[in-house]
Amino acid sequence: MGSSPAPQPENLGQDVDVPPRQNLLRIGGRSVAWVPPLLLLLVIAVIDVNTSREFRVISWIVMVPGIAAALCGVWTTAAFAVLAIATYASVDQAWPDQFQTGLPDFILVAVGGVLAVGACWVRVRGEGRMLHMRDIAETTRRTVLRPLPPRWGGLDHAAVYLAADSVAKVGGDFYDIQPSRFGTRVLLGDVQGKGLGAVDAAAMLLSSFRESGYHTGDLAQVAERLEIGMRRHRFYRVQVGRDDGDRFATAVLIGFPPPDGDTGHVDVINFGHQPPLIVGHGGVRELPSGEGLPLGLGDLTDRPPQVQRVTLADDETLLLVTDGVTEARDAGGMFFPLNATVADAVRTDPAAAQPEHLVRLVRDATLDHCGGHLADDTTVFAVRNVDGGASATATFL
Structure with missing residues (x-):
């Protein structure tokens, strides 16, 4: 006078203190948002170690902090950015000099990590605003429609x-x-x-x-x-x-x-x-x-x-x-x-x-x-x- 979640009678809604994206990545009340970026990092490192000299994939590790930025908090994303840089350097140094991807890709991974941390900060701040606005809406609803x-x-x-x-x-x-x-x-x-x-x-x-x-x-x-x-x-x-x-x-x-x-x-x-x-x-x-x-x-x-x-x-x-x-x-x-x-x-x-x-x-x-x-x-x-x-x-x- 939208489809909405069906609240319970008299409850008129459910309070949720974590963003919806993180809710989907919780098992037994604990966050497992760090699992996908960690698995991706390991997969990329293993593939690069076992690939041919002409086909190196270690630079793909720049995706790891990007995935973390979409799923994790700021500090976790920063940790993955550092881990990605360290993993890149270790794996790349293990190859002979003529087959190393070198400084350009190292800069790419480092810059990608910094950008991912910034994007994560923006995302978390936006989710915080969303939760705050939801709390305001909930307070307004309870003021109009008192329990x-x-x-x-x-x-x-x-x-x-x-x-x-x-x-x-x-x-x-x-x-x-x-x-x-x-x-x-x-x-x-x-x-x-x-x-x-x-x-x-x-x-x-x-x-x-x-x-x-x-x-x-x-x-x-x-x-x-x-x-x-x-x-x-x-x-x-x-x-x-x-x-x-x-x-x-x-x-x-x-x-x-x-x-x-x-x-x-x-x-x-x-x-x-x-x-x-x-x-x-x-x-x-x-x-x-x-x-x-x-x-x-x-x-x-x-x-x-x-x-x-x-x-x-x-x-x-x-x-x-x-x-x-x-x-x-x-x-x-x-x-x-x-x-x-x-x-x-x-x-x-x-x-x-x-x-x-x-x-x-x-x-x-x-x-x-x-x-x-x-x-x-x-x-x-x-x-x-x-x-x-x-x-x-x-x-x-």
Whole structure:
């Protein structure tokens, strides 16, 4: 709204402290990046010793520090540069004077070693910058999409987020759970567009939701705060010279009643988003889509979005997704059949309705359907009311 590595539910990514190239050259946690250049050096030396006088290959040893520069660190590359020079001199001196390659090739090997060390320094510095930028992106993602504690607000939950930009790791999709004395509120949405402007809008909406969802008793008033916040944010962007146009966000706002209230239902406000699914042992049913406009476009109508009350049993799970799931296409251009896929899975195994299983199922099925090539940010979020929610919420408040 890129194919990305599939993160685990709630983990939303994996931390890796070494560059990808070095990861491929590790065995048992130890680096073996030095093995290829060392083998190459030995092979060249052995071939030169056993070759004819008219065909000398010792000058090929200049490739050794070059290979090390692509695989190893700066000091290891420097060591291979020195080793290459020493090996060249030793092997070449072993030949009679008339068959020695002499000073020109010695200079070639020496200069090649120096250039290899310089190239390695540039490569390692670039990888360091990449890791630093990745850490910044990870921090930004965790600031926007904060990790949720287990059974937060009395809800069993699981989520997976796949950013269209696998390097940035963050986009315009957003979700959160906010406990309050009025019950637990859930929000999932998708900001129109991409880039930092979409991330900025998503962060604003989540901030507004966390405050209004906690302090405001009426779910319709929470929805109103979100709408006003989106308009204010758009106005602010214009004033600072970063006009995003008529940026908007589709979203679903859900209110779970407090434990001492009238349970067995949820209140839903849909801002032009894909309707959530209710998944349980009895099958799959889709919530009504509603008539609400996306956040930021509420001024186009005089009618505020309507609160819809939907029956929800204790063993039923709410499944919310963004259009990275519903608009995923296979090689033939067919959209991913979300409803049918979930229904088949639950019919085969009722345990698939549990949030964590459900999220993994939808994630894997979506990636399989599109061959791992997602065209948009993709979020899968599942929540279910659980026993103990009353005490969890009361303790929080």
